[in-house]
Amino acid sequence: MISSANLYALTGSGLFSLGLYGLIMYAHLLRKILAINVMGSGIFLLLVALAYRSPGQPDVVPHAMVITGIVVAVSATALALGLMLKLATHSSSTQLPDED
Amino acid sequence: MASLINTFINTLNWPVLLILLPLIGAMICFIWPRSAILTGLITLSAVLCCVAGLTWQLLEHGVYRHPVGGWGAPLGIDLYADGLSLIMLLTTALVGSAISVYSTAYLKPQESTRFWPVWLLLLAALNALFLSADLFNLYVTLELMGLAAVTLTALSATRQAYNGAMRYLLATLLGSLCYLLAIALLYHAYATVDISLLAQRVDSSPVSWAAFGLISAGLALKTALFPLHFWLPPAHSSAPAPVSALLSALVVKASFYILLRVWLEIFAPLGAGAVELFGLLGMLAVVWGSIQALRQTRLKLLIAYSTVAQIGYLFMAFPLASNRPQLWAAVLYLALSHALAKSAMFLSAGNLLKYGGHDRISDLDRVVQRLPLTAAAFALAGVSIMGLPPSGGFISKWLLLEAAITQGRWDLALVMIFGGLLAAAYIFKVLGRTFTQAATTHEARAVPASMEWPALLLALGAIVLGFIAIPMFGLIHIGDAFGLGGVQP
Numbered sequence: 122m123i124s125s126a127n128l129y130a131l132t133g134s135g136l137f138s139l140g141l142y143g144l145i146m147y148a149h150l151l152r153k154i155l156a157i158n159v160m161g162s163g164i165f166l167l168l169v170a171l172a173y174r175s176p177g178q179p180d181v182v183p184h185a186m187v188i189t190g191i192v193v194a195v196s197a198t199a200l201a202l203g204l205m206l207k208l209a210t211h212s213s214s215t216q217l218p219d220e221d
Numbered sequence: 222m223a224s225l226i227n228t229f230i231n232t233l234n235w236p237v238l239l240i241l242l243p244l245i246g247a248m249i250c251f252i253w254p255r256s257a258i259l260t261g262l263i264t265l266s267a268v269l270c271c272v273a274g275l276t277w278q279l280l281e282h283g284v285y286r287h288p289v290g291g292w293g294a295p296l297g298i299d300l301y302a303d304g305l306s307l308i309m310l311l312t313t314a315l316v317g318s319a320i321s322v323y324s325t326a327y328l329k330p331q332e333s334t335r336f337w338p339v340w341l342l343l344l345a346a347l348n349a350l351f352l353s354a355d356l357f358n359l360y361v362t363l364e365l366m367g368l369a370a371v372t373l374t375a376l377s378a379t380r381q382a383y384n385g386a387m388r389y390l391l392a393t394l395l396g397s398l399c400y401l402l403a404i405a406l407l408y409h410a411y412a413t414v415d416i417s418l419l420a421q422r423v424d425s426s427p428v429s430w431a432a433f434g435l436i437s438a439g440l441a442l443k444t445a446l447f448p449l450h451f452w453l454p455p456a457h458s459s460a461p462a463p464v465s466a467l468l469s470a471l472v473v474k475a476s477f478y479i480l481l482r483v484w485l486e487i488f489a490p491l492g493a494g495a496v497e498l499f500g501l502l503g504m505l506a507v508v509w510g511s512i513q514a515l516r517q518t519r520l521k522l523l524i525a526y527s528t529v530a531q532i533g534y535l536f537m538a539f540p541l542a543s544n545r546p547q548l549w550a551a552v553l554y555l556a557l558s559h560a561l562a563k564s565a566m567f568l569s570a571g572n573l574l575k576y577g578g579h580d581r582i583s584d585l586d587r588v589v590q591r592l593p594l595t596a597a598a599f600a601l602a603g604v605s606i607m608g609l610p611p612s613g614g615f616i617s618k619w620l621l622l623e624a625a626i627t628q629g630r631w632d633l634a635l636v637m638i639f640g641g642l643l644a645a646a647y648i649f650k651v652l653g654r655t656f657t658q659a660a661t662t663h664e665a666r667a668v669p670a671s672m673e674w675p676a677l678l679l680a681l682g683a684i685v686l687g688f689i690a691i692p693m694f695g696l697i698h699i700g701d702a703f704g705l706g707g708v709q710p
Contacts, residue, residue: 137402144395153391160398164405171409182296183408186357190401193364197394200368204375204387211380217387 129170136163148216150205154198161194235275236287236300239310239348242267247341254334258325261337265318268344272307272314276696279307284700286354295413301354303700308553308693309351309478312560315682316470317344319675323568324463326671327575332376332461339376343369343467350475356404356414359479360397367393367443370472373464374456385455392442392452396476399439403432416486425491433488433495436480443476446499446536447506450529454513457525462571465521466564469528474556477535481552485702489543496539504636506533511643515650520570520580523647524563527606530640531559534618537633541624549703550694551620554686557693558605558613561683565602568676569595572668588655594673596655601680603648605687608641613686 140160144153165187172183209215246264250257279285285302292298302310321340328336346365353359371393375386408414410428423429438449445453453473457465488495510530517523535556542548572595573588574580589596605614618637625634686693 137398141395144391150387157391157394157398160395161401164398164402167402168405168408171405180412182414183405186404186408189357189361193361197364197368197390200371201387201390201394204371204383204390207375207378208380208383208387211383217384 126170126173130167133163133165133167133170136160136166139163150201150208150215150217154201154205157201158194158198161190165190233274234287235271235278236285236302236348236352237289238271239268239275240345240352242271243341243345243348247338247345250334250341251338254337257334257337261321261341262325264341264344265314265321268348269314269318272310275302275310276307279304279699280696295415295418298358299354299415300352301416302352303702304697305478305482305553305700305702306351307699308557308697309474310348311696312474312557313344313347313351313471316560316564316679317467319679320463320466320470320564320568323466323571323672323675326669327463327571328461336373336376336464339369339372340467343373343472347471347475351478354416356407356416356419356483358414360401360404363400363443363476363479364397366472366475367397370468373467374460376464377459377461379459381455381459385452385457385459388452389456392449396439396442399435399442403435403439406432406435416482420486420490423487423491429488429491430495433483436483437495437499440476440480441502441536444473444480444535445529445532446502447509447529447533448502450506450510450532453529454522454525457528457567458519458521462521462567462574465525465570466567469525469567470560470564473528473532474560477532477556481549482702484539485549496543499536500540500633503533503536503539504633506530506536507636507640508533508643511640511647514647515643518582520573520582520585520651521567523582523651524566524570527566527644527647528563530644531563531606534621534637534640535559537636538621541621541628541630541633544628545624546703548620548624550697551617553697554613554690554693555617555621558617558683558686561679561686562602562605562612562614565598565676565680565683566606568672568679569599569602572672572676575672576666576668578666582651582654584659585651585654586659587657592668592673594677595668596652598673598676598680599655600648600652601677601684603644603652605680605683607644607648611687612684613690614683616687616690 137160140156140163143156147153168183168187172180242264246260249260287300289298289300324336343366346362346369350362350366353362371386371390374389375382404414406428411419411422413419442449457468507530510526510533514523514526517526535552538552542552570580572592576592605612608614608618622634622637
């Protein structure tokens with residue numbers, strides 16, 4: 122019998138792997154950036170699920186970590202989107218060129 | 222009077238200042254861009270003073286630990302400084318100051334107003350990283366450093382720069398996410414992220430080895446260990462020269478520092494077999510990076526591939542040093558020498574770029590006569606990179622080579638010697654061209670002294686390291702991060 126915390130943790134790992142696949146396989150930069158966000162969400166889910174050790178009393182430290190992680194993820198995504206727009210206006214393409 | 226100075230030095234909280242000052246400086250530069258250069262230079266001088274104060278404090282009182290806000294380790298954030306962190310802070314402050322002076326002359330006014338706030342943020346992130354005592358705080362500083370470094374890469378606002386920055390951003394985010402996943406696993410298994418508490422609780426279980434695998438993969442990607450180095454050459458060669466120097470000298474060393482710290486304090490007692498892979502990848506990095514460097518026709522790409530090769534040496538030391546912990550000091554010394562020499566090389570490349578308007582190696586036109594200081598800086602830095610005496614690179618590579626031979630690791634020893642020969646080949650390829658007249662002569666532009674001297678001083682620093690090894694090794698051993706148990710080498 123699988124507990125709900127383990128189910129969340131497994132879903133989290135699944136999201137991480139899915140995001141990793143997306144990051145490597147898709148050429149479009151927006152997809153890559155979204156894939157990184159999916160990976161991040163997977164880790165956050167895993168952190169929160171693993172914080173539930175004993176019934177009724179979740180650990181608060183991972184929650185604080187997730188909040189910090191979300192702040193970092195938002196800033197990173199903003200920078201990535203900004204760079205993508207700059208790249209798109211300079212090379213009229215939303216993919217990284219293959220040379221070099 | 223002397224006692225007054227003594228109390229002053231001991232009561233000030235140097236590490237807190239080391240993080241706060243650049244942060245405040247960055248804000249001021251952002252709000253008043255016109256005073257950016259002045260603010261930046263003042264901040265850098267203050268940071269140098271703080272590192273000097275911290276050195277004094279550590280020499281007098283040993284290891285430093287400070288619970289921020291008085292909360293203490295399991296719940297709060299601790300700052301921690303020992304010899305290992307001190308050397309990294311010292312490198313950052315020295316190299317950072319030289320590059321800052323250089324950037325005042327190199328960058329255009331418009332670039333300069335964008336450079337200073339981000340560089341000071343990067344400095345704050347680096348200092349905080351070297352002073353962190355828990356894995357999660359290291360993650361946050363690692364991300365701050367990564368984002369600031371990516372922003373600096375894009376500074377010149379060309380298509381190549383955006384391209385390099387985007388690759389770098391994707392690689393660095395992937396690396397951090399792997400590291401964060403490892404933290405989630407470790408926290409679940411041992412209920413702490415504090416490094417010293419983890420060191421007591423960790424045991425040889427699948428969870429801890431999975432976590433170590435993820436940390437290694439993530440940080441090897443950020444440190445550009447072969448075959449995860451693909452992002453480094455475009456990012457480091459497309460950035461402006463002072464930024465390339467910062468990235469090659471300091472930013473890749475920071476992720477290496479975390480890997481070293483985590484390995485030494487948490488995972489090394491569990492068993493040393495895992496580092497053979499580091500040794501193997503290190504050897505491949507030395508050979509591949511050096512051969513690629515030799516093939517390049519552009520100076521900045523050559524120097525960037527040389528970074529890939531030199532990082533290989535740092536990883537080749539893992540299998541050797543896990544049998545003989547004294548060697549870790551040599552590894553750190555190699556990182557320090559490389560930081561000085563490589564920043565000197567990138568700054569010289571910047572001078573040549575300003576002087577000739579290009580960085581094609583074959584068209585370097587009688588640089589020795591026209592820019593003797595720059596040519597000297599490049600040659601002296603090359604001496605340390607090749608590992609010739611008397612230089613910091615020689616001392617550390619010699620110690621590693623000696624250990625490889627006494628431990629019977631002929632594979633490592635041969636690659637070290639071969640790597641040194643290849644380094645000599647790619648450095649003399651550049652130096653040879655500086656003496657000759659190019660087929661097409663260019664109109665040369667003047668290079669100001671504030672650009673030539675920082676490069677030369679950094680290169681001289683890499684040479685001087687060859688003479689001051691004994692006191693420096695004394696500094697490195699404060700706090701005994703390498704588990705020698707008080708035994709000095």
